[in-house]
Amino acid sequence: MENEELLSVAALAGAATCATFRGHDIRGDYAALAFIATSLSLYSVLRATLPSPLLATLAVCSAYGFTVWLITVAYRLSPWHPLAAYPGPYIAKITGLWLSYISFTGKRYQILDDLHTRHGPFLRVGPGCLSINSPTATSLYLSTEKSEAYRLPKHNGAVALFFKQDTSAIHRDRRRVWSEFFTRSSIAGLIPQLERRTWELVQCFERRQEASQDKTVNFPETMYHWSHDFMGDMVFGGCSTFELMKNGDPQGIIHTGKMATAMMDSLGQTPWLLDILWHMPFTKKMHLLDDHAARMMKTRVKSKDLPEYRDLASYWIAAGIPQHELETDAVVAIVGGSDNTSITVSIALYFLLSHREYYDRLYAELKQTFPDPMASVNLDELTTLPFLNAVIHETLRLASPYFNPRVVPKGGLFVDGQFIPEKTVVALAAHSQQISEANFYPAPKHFHPERWLPEGLGPDTVTNKAVLASFSYGPHHCIGRVLAYHQMRFALARILLAFDIEFAPGFDVAGFYDGILNMRTMFLEQDLRVRVHKREGIDLAKVPV
Numbered sequence: 169m170e171n172e173e174l175l176s177v178a179a180l181a182g183a184a185t186c187a188t189f190r191g192h193d194i195r196g197d198y199a200a201l202a203f204i205a206t207s208l209s210l211y212s213v214l215r216a217t218l219p220s221p222l223l224a225t226l227a228v229c230s231a232y233g234f235t236v237w238l239i240t241v242a243y244r245l246s247p248w249h250p251l252a253a254y255p256g257p258y259i260a261k262i263t264g265l266w267l268s269y270i271s272f273t274g275k276r277y278q279i280l281d282d283l284h285t286r287h288g289p290f291l292r293v294g295p296g297c298l299s300i301n302s303p304t305a306t307s308l309y310l311s312t313e314k315s316e317a318y319r320l321p322k323h324n325g326a327v328a329l330f331f332k333q334d335t336s337a338i339h340r341d342r343r344r345v346w347s348e349f350f351t352r353s354s355i356a357g358l359i360p361q362l363e364r365r366t367w368e369l370v371q372c373f374e375r376r377q378e379a380s381q382d383k384t385v386n387f388p389e390t391m392y393h394w395s396h397d398f399m400g401d402m403v404f405g406g407c408s409t410f411e412l413m414k415n416g417d418p419q420g421i422i423h424t425g426k427m428a429t430a431m432m433d434s435l436g437q438t439p440w441l442l443d444i445l446w447h448m449p450f451t452k453k454m455h456l457l458d459d460h461a462a463r464m465m466k467t468r469v470k471s472k473d474l475p476e477y478r479d480l481a482s483y484w485i486a487a488g489i490p491q492h493e494l495e496t497d498a499v500v501a502i503v504g505g506s507d508n509t510s511i512t513v514s515i516a517l518y519f520l521l522s523h524r525e526y527y528d529r530l531y532a533e534l535k536q537t538f539p540d541p542m543a544s545v546n547l548d549e550l551t552t553l554p555f556l557n558a559v560i561h562e563t564l565r566l567a568s569p570y571f572n573p574r575v576v577p578k579g580g581l582f583v584d585g586q587f588i589p590e591k592t593v594v595a596l597a598a599h600s601q602q603i604s605e606a607n608f609y610p611a612p613k614h615f616h617p618e619r620w621l622p623e624g625l626g627p628d629t630v631t632n633k634a635v636l637a638s639f640s641y642g643p644h645h646c647i648g649r650v651l652a653y654h655q656m657r658f659a660l661a662r663i664l665l666a667f668d669i670e671f672a673p674g675f676d677v678a679g680f681y682d683g684i685l686n687m688r689t690m691f692l693e694q695d696l697r698v699r700v701h702k703r704e705g706i707d708l709a710k711v712p713v
């Protein structure tokens with residue numbers, strides 16, 4: 169065959185590939201393997217027939233790749249694309265890599281908010297993906313399934329909550345097993361352990377501050393250790409080996425779990441790329457938490473139930489969930505139950521310290537309800553404290569800017585009169601809704617917990633509770649919501665009752681806020697270091713539990 173003929177065949181093959189796979193989700197690692205294997209086979213065939221087979225192979229592969237690229241880009245920008253009518257940056261219409269990139273900056277929520285301001289409520293943020301900035305979009309979550317961004321990267325067929333399943337029935341069955349644990353009475357059984365761990369947290373703050381050179385303590389780091397220790401108890405009963413409040417986290421288990429979450433949240437927007445990168449050696453580090461959880465689960469399976477409370481693993485084991493799925497579900501529970509709760513408490517403390525009047529008001533409410541700071545904190549009383557709840561809602565409103573993509577089902581659907589074709593990936597612009605003047609007025613971008621109280625911020629107050637998307641909606645909404653509130657209330661109450669707190673000397677209040685990065689999990693560019701002072705009546709050598 170002549171060179172020109174070879175190039176024409178390559179271009180035709182590129183066109184055929186586009187026609188065959190249009191609208192299909194392709195596994196990136198398989199596609200890359202197929203491409204490499206075809207190139208090598210081509211090379212070995214051409215070696216027998218051409219004088220410079222390497223050049224010819226490269227030329228053919230390039231012609232093939234260029235054709236695929238050209239047709240794909242032309243189609244995505246063309247008026248025939250189902251999302252052609254929706255505005256958005258050109259680069260977003262051409263490739264999902266843009267969405268992955270802005271996700272990886274940690275400032276996706278701000279970038280999307282700016283673009284929504286410019287282009288309106290419907291924004292094309294990927295070739296087949298829309299961000300929707302409308303309260304109506306919350307209802308999408310009732311009738312849609314998760315997008316490929318939630319596919320377990322390993323593709324090992326394991327069923328685990330949170331990850332995408334092949335059918336909604338599979339998800340429902342697994343969620344039913346988890347739900348038995350998240351009943352009122354099961355959660356109530358965990359509260360004594362939560363209280364024990366929260367006393368330990370208070371002791372840990374004091375100990376670490378004492379041991380530090382500048383007599384300050386890294387607040388979020390300690391909160392992470394507390395939440396992981398408690399989640400270890402919750403999932404594995406007495407078989408958890410975390411004990412991070414005692415031993416710290418020298419291996420960086422928490423960081424690797426956060427990196428895996430961030431990778432899914434950003435590269436999940438280009439699943440084909442995640443499929444490829446997941447095989448790279450640098451991801452091995454991210455398995456540290458998986459390995460640790462697997463070891464604890466193996467021990468747990470061989471152990472008996474604890475007499476004091478029933479752990480989550482006992483429900484999974486009773487349901488006959490296979491070992492490798494027990495291990496994946498354990499990681500889901502640990503990350504899901506530790507990360508957001510501890511960071512939300514940390515950001516709440518940041519807001520309270522930046523607005524001393526709210527700090528004083530919360531302390532006054534707690535002190536009035538629990539006059540003896542060493543006594544046990546009653547769960548029912550804690551749950552109904554209006555200002556404590558308002559502080560948590562307000563923190564979540566400003567600090568849970570999630571992007572939770574879903575797929576439009578067969579037949580498409582309408583949102584605010586706009587038709588959205590089937591297979592489109594859609595996500596609520598949660599942060600934009602949570603800081604919109606139409607939903608939260610006045611001062612929607614500022615921390616004002618009173619907006620959640622009956623008197624609000626005056627007669628014109630608007631507080632549209634329905635758009636607080638922190639725990640999402642529909643069949644995949646957060647299963648741990650009630651427990652998360654208990655954890656956050658317990659931690660805030662115990663910490664404020666035990667300590668008077670201030671920012672560490674020289675703390676950059678504005679800089680800290682600017683340095684918050686969100687990729688489902690949060691990264692802080694600047695530490696939140698604080699100084700704690702024991703309150704009168706607190707004797708940490710005599711904690712009651």
Ligand code: HEM
Nearest residue numbers: 330501504505508509572638639640644645646647648652
């Ligand atoms: C402040 C704390 C928390 C926040 C803001 C939060 C937020 C969320 C959100 C937004 C989702 C839905 C994700 C999506 O659809 O993309 C979710 C799901 C989930 N959360 Fe939470 N969560 C919190 C605490 C917890 C706790 C304490 C647990 C306990 C183990 C937990 C376990 C889960 C699980 C297992 C799912 C997946 C549910 C499913 O797919 O059916 N979360 N969470």
